[in-house]
Amino acid sequence: EDICKPTGKIEDASCDFETVETINSQFFRRIDDLRKTDFFRYYKVDLFKECPYWNENGLCMNRACSVETSDESEIPEEFRSKRLSSVTTAAPSEVTPGSSDTSCSCSSTEFCHLDDENSSDAVYVDLLKNPERFTGYAGPSANRVWKSIYEENCFEGVKFVEPARPLSSGGSGFIDKSLLSGSSALGGPAGLSSLMASLQAPSDSGENEQCLEKRVFYRLISGLHASISIHICHEFLDQKTGQWSPNLECFITRIAEHPERLQNVYFDYVLLMRALSRLGDSTEGFSLDSGDRITDRQTIEQLDRVIHNARECPSTFDEAQMFSGQTRESFELKQQFRQHFRNVSSIMDCVGCDKCRLWGKLQVNGIGTALKLLFNGNEAGERKPVRLQRSELVSLVNAAHRVAESLRAVETFREMYQEQRKLA
Ligand code: FAD
Numbered sequence: 001e002d003i004c005k006p007t008g009k010i011e012d013a014s015c016d017f018e019t020v021e022t023i024n025s026q027f028f029r030r031i032d033d034l035r036k037t038d039f040f041r042y043y044k045v046d047l048f049k050e051c052p053y054w055n056e057n058g059l060c061m062n063r064a065c066s067v068e069t070s071d072e073s074e075i076p077e078e079f080r081s082k083r084l085s086s087v088t089t090a091a092p093s094e095v096t097p098g099s100s101d102t103s104c105s106c107s108s109t110e111f112c113h114l115d116d117e118n119s120s121d122a123v124y125v126d127l128l129k130n131p132e133r134f135t136g137y138a139g140p141s142a143n144r145v146w147k148s149i150y151e152e153n154c155f156e157g158v159k160f161v162e163p164a165r166p167l168s169s170g171g172s173g174f175i176d177k178s179l180l181s182g183s184s185a186l187g188g189p190a191g192l193s194s195l196m197a198s199l200q201a202p203s204d205s206g207e208n209e210q211c212l213e214k215r216v217f218y219r220l221i222s223g224l225h226a227s228i229s230i231h232i233c234h235e236f237l238d239q240k241t242g243q244w245s246p247n248l249e250c251f252i253t254r255i256a257e258h259p260e261r262l263q264n265v266y267f268d269y270v271l272l273m274r275a276l277s278r279l280g281d282s283t284e285g286f287s288l289d290s291g292d293r294i295t296d297r298q299t300i301e302q303l304d305r306v307i308h309n310a311r312e313c314p315s316t317f318d319e320a321q322m323f324s325g326q327t328r329e330s331f332e333l334k335q336q337f338r339q340h341f342r343n344v345s346s347i348m349d350c351v352g353c354d355k356c357r358l359w360g361k362l363q364v365n366g367i368g369t370a371l372k373l374l375f376n377g378n379e380a381g382e383r384k385p386v387r388l389q390r391s392e393l394v395s396l397v398n399a400a401h402r403v404a405e406s407l408r409a410v411e412t413f414r415e416m417y418q419e420q421r422k423l424a
Pocket residue numbers: 132133134135136137138139142143145146162221222223225226227228229232254261348351355356357359360
């Protein structure tokens with residue numbers, strides 16, 4: 001019996017779980033090499049922006065929450081900011097998440113509030129020196145942020161909710177919590193059901209019948225949340241021994257008992273793959289802002305290989321099904337979708353732990369860039385080449401890497417679970 005081994009078609013996507021798993025072994029290696037190159041490892045970010053929605057006092061004082069920034073002199077010269085940013089964002093001073101985004105001065109194609117790289121508060125971060133992992137950030141501050149993000153998922157007063165309790169088993173796999181060390185602390189009975197193949201079970205999108213676009217919005221944020229949880233459990237700090245190691249109990253409680261969360265991670269994966277594949281599209285491709293070009297031949301080749309890999313899955317996600325029809329309604333829905341996603345990106349400035357804020361901003365920006373690449377059609381349905389800033393491309397590649405790494409981590413947890421069963 002296997003845990004977290006979904007099978008069949010991924011809901012709302014055009015691909016199946018097995019294909020993703022097959023592709024990921026090679027894709028992960030390639031994107032892992034790519035993100036280590038100089039172009040992709042340095043990210044310029046403003047970690048000091050004020051939370052536009054509430055007074056955030058929940059600053060995380062744990063050492064693990066801090067970010068080691070890089071001095072500009074450490075950054076290869078060609079990547080240093082040397083121009084005025086073409087996009088500036090004006091954060092609303094005191095607004096409620098969900099209220100209309102009137103003060104946004106970003107271009108109409110953006111799905112995110114991008115940081116102004118020329119702000120004196122923007123700093124360079126070497127992502128390799130600041131891995132995303134367990135920091136100990138939790139409690140009311142973290143909860144408030146997640147809650148606000150899920151509230152953005154509320155279109156026209158209707159929002160998706162997770163099922164109140166884990167879905168029942170779809171037929172294969174039972175998690176035996178008694179196998180876990182310290183399981184008594186969980187207080188749950190052994191043999192908890194739920195699982196993986198329950199991906200055939202009803203969708204997690206609540207009881208209301210929702211249109212594809214609204215389901216996609218929910219899946220994107222739930223998939224991101226689940227992926228972050230997987231990273232936390234995979235690089236977990238045992239506070240007694242001071243050792244970093246995967247924590248199976250953490251994974252079972254946060255992910256395995258909620259199979260729809262894992263399904264949403266696969267969903268994010270296919271959407272990001274689809275966006276990466278669009279980078280290689282010669283007619284509808286992208287261009288980087290001047291001054292942001294990739295000049296290193298090896299990096300270009302590595303990016304090409306990643307794009308090639310992303311194109312191997314012929315149908316990952318069919319964006320043409322979204323906002324289809326040249327109607328006023330579908331145009332308005334797209335505007336709403338974009339605005340809500342922008343709000344999610346500005347909620348990231350409310351995260352009270354610098355390391356979490358860094359990776360939250362980067363991953364939301366990465367998904368936003370993917371959306372920008374996929375939904376670049378104008379009102380008349382004509383596609384325009386997409387113009388990206390360096391930070392958008394860096395965040396797209398790193399966000400795809402994080403999700404690919406999550407799927408690798410799930411394999412580790414499957415093996416750990418099997419080991420525990422053998423020993424029991
Ligand atoms: P949380 O993960 O806080 O979840 C809150 C509630 O949301 C749950 O009770 C559940 O009802 C619901 N929920 C959970 N997962 C899903 C899902 N996938 N889909 C739908 N609903 C869901 N901590 C770190 O240690 N390292 C980090 O790098 C880090 N990055 C973060 C980035 C952001 C943007 C935020 C907001 C938080 C981050 N945190 C990080 C904190 C971390 O995500 C958790 O909030 C924290 O570990 C407490 O977890 P929890 O078990 O209370 O539930």
